[in-house]
Amino acid sequence: MGTVMALFFVVVVAPLVGLVLNGADRVVTARLQGRVGPPLLQPLYDLVKLWRKEPLVVNRVQIGYVYLHLAFMVMTLVLLALGGDMVLALFAHAFSALSLVIGASSVRSPFSRIGAQRKIMQMLAYEPVFILLVVGIYLRTGSFMASAVGRLDAPLIVSLPLVFLAYLVALEIKLEKSPFDVATSHHAHQELVKGVTLEYAGPYLALIEVAHFYETFLLLGIVAAFFVRQIWLGVGVALVVYAGAIVVDNVCARLRTTWMVRCLWTVPVMLAVCNIIWLYVRRTQGG
Amino acid sequence: MAWSVHELLGRSPWFVHYNCNSCNGCDIELLACLTPLYDVERFGMLHVGNPKHADILVVTGSVNHRNARVLQNVYAQLPTPHVVVGLGVCTSSGGVFAGSYNVLGGVDKVIPVDVFVPGCPPRPEAMMDGFLRAVEILKRKSAGLPSAPAEKEVITVAPPSGPHAEESDAA
Numbered sequence: 001m002g003t004v005m006a007l008f009f010v011v012v013v014a015p016l017v018g019l020v021l022n023g024a025d026r027v028v029t030a031r032l033q034g035r036v037g038p039p040l041l042q043p044l045y046d047l048v049k050l051w052r053k054e055p056l057v058v059n060r061v062q063i064g065y066v067y068l069h070l071a072f073m074v075m076t077l078v079l080l081a082l083g084g085d086m087v088l089a090l091f092a093h094a095f096s097a098l099s100l101v102i103g104a105s106s107v108r109s110p111f112s113r114i115g116a117q118r119k120i121m122q123m124l125a126y127e128p129v130f131i132l133l134v135v136g137i138y139l140r141t142g143s144f145m146a147s148a149v150g151r152l153d154a155p156l157i158v159s160l161p162l163v164f165l166a167y168l169v170a171l172e173i174k175l176e177k178s179p180f181d182v183a184t185s186h187h188a189h190q191e192l193v194k195g196v197t198l199e200y201a202g203p204y205l206a207l208i209e210v211a212h213f214y215e216t217f218l219l220l221g222i223v224a225a226f227f228v229r230q231i232w233l234g235v236g237v238a239l240v241v242y243a244g245a246i247v248v249d250n251v252c253a254r255l256r257t258t259w260m261v262r263c264l265w266t267v268p269v270m271l272a273v274c275n276i277i278w279l280y281v282r283r284t285q286g287g
Numbered sequence: 288m289a290w291s292v293h294e295l296l297g298r299s300p301w302f303v304h305y306n307c308n309s310c311n312g313c314d315i316e317l318l319a320c321l322t323p324l325y326d327v328e329r330f331g332m333l334h335v336g337n338p339k340h341a342d343i344l345v346v347t348g349s350v351n352h353r354n355a356r357v358l359q360n361v362y363a364q365l366p367t368p369h370v371v372v373g374l375g376v377c378t379s380s381g382g383v384f385a386g387s388y389n390v391l392g393g394v395d396k397v398i399p400v401d402v403f404v405p406g407c408p409p410r411p412e413a414m415m416d417g418f419l420r421a422v423e424i425l426k427r428k429s430a431g432l433p434s435a436p437a438e439k440e441v442i443t444v445a446p447p448s449g450p451h452a453e454e455s456d457a458a
Contacts (some may be wrong), residue, residue: 026328034323038331045298045331049342052296052429054366056339193336201339201366 010081018213019043032250053202058107058119063104066204070211072096077218083147086134104196115195119183121257125264126170136163139279157226162275166268204249222275297426299331300409303341305361309348312408313375315324325411338364344371349381350391358436362398368428370421
């Protein structure tokens with residue numbers, strides 16, 4: 001019964017939460033810019049509209065990869081919600097992003113390809129942080145199963161504070177927020193039009209939006225998982241982190257791709273590595 | 288109708304902007320619509336750079352021989368249902384450029400236009416009014432209802448004739 005509830009929550013409730021969060025993002029962004037902004041449910045209206053539009057397709061390959069993008073995103077969430085293998089979830093999540101890259105590369109639009117290449121650079125930047133996160137959880141719990149996190153006596157944040165900080169930076173990339181929104185952006189018209197989602201129209205763009213709602217929930221769920229046992233504290237922190245990401249999005253300019261990789265591979269990855277070394281030393285000395 | 292699909296479609300009109308041959312007056316006023324003072328995102332409108340994502344094609348300026356082909360290309364990339372809005376007097380008749388050796392005239396000589404917004408340039412308020420009229424047409428098109436092409440108001444401005452015209456004007 002608990003499994004059914006978890007599945008229902010992850011497959012049905014998660015995208016709705018992601019949808020409202022994205023709507024709130026647009027309202028808060030508008031208020032920060034001194035505008036009134038759209039209604040809270042604007043992403044829903046966008047979704048319904050995109051679903052009604054004519055599907056313009058360049059080739060069949062790109063459509064297949066849209067479905068894979070969504071399916072693997074849902075699979076990541078289901079794996080984590082059912083307490084499955086975190087390494088498998090990591091790979092599923094990476095393949096979800098990768099299918100967007102392959103789909104965007106299968107068309108001949110130069111802007112789509114620029115977006116795809118930048119998406120690869122983004123993955124190069126944030127994947128080490130995600131891997132170190134999984135390694136850190138393993139060192140703490142002694143298991144790669146996500147269910148082991150729930151059995152901890154102290155929340156993860158106590159033993160992984162530096163990994164948490166690194167994760168916050170990686171989160172900014174995954175949510176496509178400035179200064180890291182180099183692959184696809186609502187604002188980069190002159191530079192890359194729409195990046196990876198350029199050649200998707202109508203229902204297929206709607207599917208990518210739905211995958212983004214799942215992803216928003218997934219990323220903030222991982223933030224909440226750092227505080228597991230005090231789940232409401234975790235939810236509160238996740239909302240504060242999301243609000244912080246929106247503020248950073250509005251105060252930062254979009255910066256260069258190489259800068260992003262350099263930035264991630266220096267401070268956040270080093271922070272996470274320090275945290276891992278500390279955990280490892282404590283573990284080997286029987287602490 | 289309040290919660291029907293077509294109504295929801297009208298709540299999220301994304302527009303793509305194509306500048307045919309404009310003096311940039313209309314373009315600057317169009318960008319003013321996005322600013323905090325007017326803020327078209329209140330109506331769910333987004334300025335997109337890609338015709339494949341757009342519901343409304345906003346055209347400024349008159350059409351000439353070189354850009355007619357490009358305009359048709361952009362128009363062909365719009366997924367249905369879509370609406371075309373012409374901003375400014377140039378999109379209607381060619382405006383101050385009408386009669387030039389290279390100007391074809393209004394945008395409706397190349398693609399069907401649904402809404403004309405008069406003015407040189409139109410005020411942002413007039414533009415937003417035009418967008419909302421376009422949204423109504425978009426809903427009709429989505430529901431499969433027929434929509435008539437835009438009507439142009441014919442306003443003839445002729446200089447006063449006769450030797451005492453200026454005096455009679457003053458009186």
